Amino acid sequence: MAMDSGWADLPQDILTLIADGLTIDSHACVRAVCTNWRSLLRPAAPSLLVVVSDADAEQQQRNSRRRLCALCLNPKSSTVLKRRMAAMLSLGSSDGWLAIDDPILRLVNPLTDEEIPCIIHPPNSEAARGCGCPRW
């Protein structure tokens, strides 16, 4: 039978279900197969960040630091972040972005390593006192 079966037109729910079970590397490969698969799948981004529980993490925690691990797409597959990221103190996370205040406040995507600096007023400035912004 000829291979004109329409794999490229796989319904989104089925493709998503399959891709969700893959590692982040395989997920990226699936998105690079054809335009339709690419349009059906969102880029892989960590949806949840958790503290990893290994000896290294315990050591980190004693230092009041958290070593973060991104749970991507599927609880079965996780991606350990770059060492540089691992030592950072996170203030919070949303949509795969981490708020980091070390040494300056910025948003960091732990997977792509992109950074968006956040401009805040110096703590002693008139503006900061005026609006009562807490110093993070």
Place this chain on the structure above:
Amino acid sequence: MATGSGAAAAAADAEEKESGSRMITLTSNEGKAFVVTEASARQSATIRSMVDDGGCVDKGFPLPNVDSKTLARVIQYCDEHGNKEAHTVDERAALAKFDKDFIAELDADKAFLYDVTMAANYLHIQGLFALTTQCIADTIKGKTPEEIRTAFGIEYDLTAQDEEEIKEEDTHA
């Protein structure tokens, strides 16, 4: 499984008297009738809910999205899982062996694997759907995009901009 009308009806009657279970007719999009035991048909959540709702059991179920070749293969799975017991270790091992051989055949014919996956999805046959999607995932694992395209017979149609983005993403991974 029996096909046709006269022989099928006779087989259905015999089966019904023997086991007390009803026979159900499934019709492919080519109009071919397949008579299966209710236990077999109930592997499909779609058909199960129609039967339980007191739907058209006597008239049978037309399946406009499934061709004869695919339906025959799907019924092969449903017969095995619906009509056979899975209480003992041996029985479960026999079913696992069946599944392994069943999916190996589909794995070798990706176009047919697609048809069976779509039918399992449409008919909500959970076990079969899990089996086929696992096979698809296993095919993808560890392959490059080019190898995945080859495995499934997908045409390369990415734009230069897509390629640029992919290269960009690669440096992050």
